[in-house]
């Protein structure tokens with residue numbers, strides 16, 4: 001089965017074609033970062049409008065890249081939620097209408113299921129069951145994945161998501177929006193000068209809290225001023241604290257679940273210091289670590305095409321009444 005995937009939950013328009021036999025055939029992405037950067041965050045109305053502008057040209061390009069005609073697409077998968085309502089509507093309307101015109105089925109995909117399954121786009125695919133550390137701009141969760149579609153959140157953030165904390169701290173350091181990747185780059189030049197706290201590690205359980213780190217960064221900036229080396233040192237201290245905190249919680253989750261596989265998912269999964277920290281932890285515990293290539297950690301159409309393909313193969317379809325779910329708990333998904 002050949003599936004066209006369409007992702008529009010936030011500020012990236014992603015499209016891809018996934019083939020259940022031959023794997024990923026083509027993918028394409030337009031990032032709206034430059035549109036939202038002057039506002040210091042995503043402007044929902046501008047996001048929706050830009051998705052409308054980009055989707056069809058991106059689909060046309062992806063079909064050319066895959067050397068396919070529209071009649072060779074068997075089904076369409078689109079992001080149904082969670083995400084920005086207007087952005088989701090743009091993608092859902094296009095996807096459902098195209099599927100209607102092409103007389104093929106369509107299925108709405110959970111954005112986080114897409115992230116969780118992104119590692120299946122790689123050569124070495126994880127086997128079930130596994131533990132997922134899902135770290136994105138909107139989510140920080142430890143998820144037990146017993147089977148495809150069977151997700152149980154065992155740790156969650158009480159306030160900011162990791163990506164959000166990265167972005168807010170980056171903004172403080174004058175690195176623009178979204179600043180996660182820029183902060184990570186700056187941290188490479190940082191020296192171990194400041195000691196940031198490791199939030200919630202002295203309490204039992206698997207929940208997270210990251211808003212305190214951002215405040216700690218603010219206080220450090222106010223006390224120290226912001227010369228170039230201090231900026232890099234703060235970036236280093238912040239990133240080290242985040243990585244260590246995530247590593248400690250994953251170690252606990254290994255003990256609790258006894259799972260022998262860890263999958264990293266979501267935009268912050270692109271962070272190399274985090275990958276390194278988790279690799280060391282996994283080596284110590286004889287756990288196999290899986291992560292998607294960096295470009296499939298952040299939002300993309302390939303993960304939606306893949307997840308949708310699995311659901312379509314299991315016979316799942318959305319009917320003609322276009323529905324989106326801006327809020328959609330992962331646990332409510334049906335197991336395949």
Ligand code: KG4
Nearest residue numbers: 136137138163180181267268270271298299
């Ligand atoms: O998964 P994603 O693309 O979108 C959501 O579904 O939220 O994640 C975006 C988040 C942003 O907060 C961004 O700053 C962060 O991922 N991010 C990074 C890196 N690359 C992206 N954070 C830290 N280090 C990176 N290299």
Ligand code: ZN
Nearest residue numbers: 115136298299
């Ligand atoms: Zn995402």
